[in-house]
Amino acid sequence: MSAPDMSKPDLSAPDMSASDMSARDGTPRTRSLFAQTVSTFLENRLAVVGLAVVALFILFCYVGPLIYHTDQVHIDLESATLHPSASHPLGTNEVGYDQVGRLMVGGQTSLEVGVAAGLLATFFGTLWGAVAGYAGGFVDGVMMRIVDAMLAVPALFLLLFLASIARPTVGLLILVIALISWLGPARLVRGQALTLRTRDYVRSVRLMGGSPMRAVLRHIAPNAIGTVVVNATFQVADAILTVAALSFLGLGIPPPAANWGDMLFNGINYTYDGYWWLIYPPGLAIVLVVVAFNLIGDALRDSFEVRLQRR
Template sequence: MTETLTTARPGTRKRAEGFWPLLIRRFLKHKLAVFGMVVLVLLALVAVFAPLIAPYTFDGQDLTIIGQPQPPSRAHLMGTDQLGRDAFTRVLYGARISLMVGLFSALLATGLGTLIGALAGYYRGFIDTLLMRFTDVVLCIPLLPLVIVLSGILRPSVPLLIMIVGGLSWMGTARLVRGQFLSLREREFVEASRALGGRDNRIMFRHILPNAVGPIIVSTTLSVGGAIMLESALSFLGLGVQPPTPTWGNLLNYASQWLTAAPWLALFPGLMILLTVLSVNFLGDGLRDAFDPRN
């Protein structure tokens, strides 16, 4: 049996693959993550261009059919509600609020959690103990009842709802970032920067934080799905964004009165919530696998 050896010619060695091309290649191998990303991009485009796509205004009424929801038809793809409003149009406009609350509250929670976790993990000692015990106290408070109480008192607008949801969802990110900083602060590149006179804020946010960005991105994507579910639950209970502005949650609230006579009113916003949250979770799984150095 003969064995063939292949020798590379001088100057033809394969160049090492860069970090971002390698990351993209790993991500594209995860088919569900790619599907989730495509779905989320399409939903974002639909939300942004809803006034151009929707055939009617979100509060426009067909006065000839008021009183009884109408089933899907050529004129109304998802039917109409009891006030003669087009369900397809209201689902499109509802995507704008639900996605906005989900995205920006997740970004707010990530920002707060990253700051608190970075301070706790880098300085350790008294600061770490103080910040982590505060985090533990907030974690002990049931999230949904607290958000319900605040929403019931404040009757929030969209910006205020983002602040409430994001301001009460940062704890998991804080603990994650703390663990990353505790590990990375002892690495050689941090010691070298400290020996060269680097200031603490430069070391934390210029040297350590970029090396912890992978888990933070994954945590952010998964937080979006949780924020959308929370906003939908609040709107379903009548404590989120108030009518006449449509969200997927308050569309389900309206539809709850017609589940037997007009189930399509609940079917379409419910499917949109399901599809969005599944896509976010698929995307988070793909990013987690792509950032995992063991892959």
């Protein structure tokens, strides 16, 4: 009997490719999940359209003023309510401001307040809900009763009260809107935390002597990222609408600052004069941006859905 030829490959042994060997550390799986999440998002054509709309408005509001120069500080009553023309594509408003330039300046305020307030509310609400859900018992009861008490206060009443006792600024609007917007994310993340706290990897943190804050920051909050990201997009959309509502009620940032809600409020006074360019452009901008963020949120919800990732 001759010895086996070691120079020939053993065809009976499984072929371990580099991707299979590296799969033990989870890298290919992580990349595949990320790629599948992106692919699921891109499959939603409405979400892609929404993302494009948001990107276009960001370019319009922040890059546009660098190309299309207008004076949005000094009043020019001689140029008040001019019809759209070559020099003023969307006409001028009641005090002579170019309407296109006003849309750009107003969009900056609306987007900045909306995004900042939405992210701040999501961050604080996530932390509050994660701590309450992880702690449970008496701590959870006290923290959630605070949330319930604040939810019992009408948001519009609180906004009117805070905006009437202080001069509205961008920073104040961000804080006021975030103050009433973190309650929703807190309740959502708290529900996620109640489920995650029973998982083995969270229990192991306790057994190994890890601090509760480590468990919240390293395990509870990251594993609720899907809920957090989706809710953040809706919070931004709601914040933009809240800014518009406050400005429509006359509690927005005073001139020469502007936002889309303030422009819409001023344009309503000229509804019966036929000055359509004072009403439709800011109103359409609010609707498009809010709908775009909602479409993005719907697609992100599908992308983070576990059942869709494993299909």
